[in-house]
Amino acid sequence: MLAAATNAPNTIDPVALRRALGTFVTGVTIITTRDADGAPRGMTANSFTSVSLDPPLLLVCVGKGAHSFAAFNSSPAFAVNLLHEGQIDVSNLFASKAANKFDTVSHDRIHTGSPVLTDCLTWFDCTVHRRVNAGDHVVLIGEIQAFGTSPSPPLGFCRGRYANVKDPLPPGWLASHGMIVGYLIEADGHLLLRSDGKGGWVLPTAMRRIADNELKLDGGDALTLVPDDTFLYSVFDVSDGDPGYLIYRARLAQDVSSAPLSAGLKFFPVDQLPYDQIPTREISAMLRRYVRESASKRFGIYMDSNDGGRLAMVGEAQPWALPPQS
Structure with a gap:
């Protein structure tokens, strides 16, 4: 039976909430941009989703406490790079505070100038369509300007650990x-x-x-x-x-x-x-x-x-x- 609504503020345990949200299986992305000096910046994120096909929109969420937050919050463009199952080391690198993350990861400019990883599952090169302030995060809604994909198996993430995806490429997908x-x-x-x-x-x-x-x-x-x-x-x-x-x-x-x-x-x-x-x-x-x-x-x-x-x-x-x- 549902509890009756009250006017008392609802107290949510953030640790328990994080664990509950973590039961949703996601992919793993590296989001990238360039700062005001043109230097590449990037971080690991799994808060990614498609938004619209017409116009082509997607979104990612960037924590305000992230080391690269200022760059993402001011740049007019960003890229989302979905990782394949062989890129756990890349995910860990961009989740760290390493100073030179891009030194050992091959990347390119495609449309907007944001770094696109030359080895990844799928990439989307976007201009910023809108920014939405949302609590301790900013939601970046991007308009897709270019994209590319591959038949590689995706890198999954669930309950705080990496996961493999069974049957990642259904028959006929690549040909079509x-x-x-x-x-x-x-x-x-x-x-x-x-x-x-x-x-x-x-x-x-x-x-x-x-x-x-x-x-x-x-x-x-x-x-x-x-x-x-x-x-x-x-x-x-x-x-x-x-x-x-x-x-x-x-x-x-x-x-x-x-x-x-x-x-x-x-x-x-x-x-x-x-x-x-x-x-x-x-x-x-x-x-x-x-x-x-x-x-x-x-x-x-x-x-x-x-x-x-x-x-x-x-x-x-x-x-x-x-x-x-x-």
Whole structure:
């Protein structure tokens, strides 16, 4: 039987409450941002949840007593990195007060400039949509600007200890959610294409994101790119089927003549691209747009949709820079 309501204040045992809340099984995340000086900051957190798909929102809760609280409370952007089951050591590192957490953890800039771990289960790169003061925490609601995921098993957490997740990848999940990540790699007015082995040419692709300015292409080639000069260019499906495409623009950090390329890779002058040998209509159309925009130095970001897509013109690409702090 429920006790009758009274006007007396309700006393909650914080230790017992923490244990009760800890029975909810969660994943483990590393939330990251940059402080006013541009230095990377990060901490372990499991108070994470999705909020909305339209617009794409998520939230994390940051304790006001956290060492990195000031950075998260003032930065216009942050990233959420979900950990896989092989990253207990990374979780413990970012839960500590170590001064140089990022020295031994590979990370990259994707969209906002917040550090994104190059090895993790899933990442979300966000701008701050809203901050909500909530007791001894601040709720950060982020609008997702970019994200990526992998088929790795997640790292779980329950009752104050790490937990394994049984059957983390249901049959068919990877095939229906995979994305091909392609690159428009520029160098001296040339664009890099890869032979498809059937007499055609396609964009080079990469399984992993850039680490230390090096891009490891599918097939084994490794290219060094210009720092802070890689930008999302196009997101689309092909013939309404999976997988879809994420296309990034990037710039080679060396001359075309000195780039170490295998036999299947070739740089073409942008005004001599072999459109008639590109087997995918959507890729060919995207390349024609790229050539037009390269000539005018006015680039856009294309997002596919069922009503024809959206093209947002953003001008000539500039490295991401956080606004000055007041």
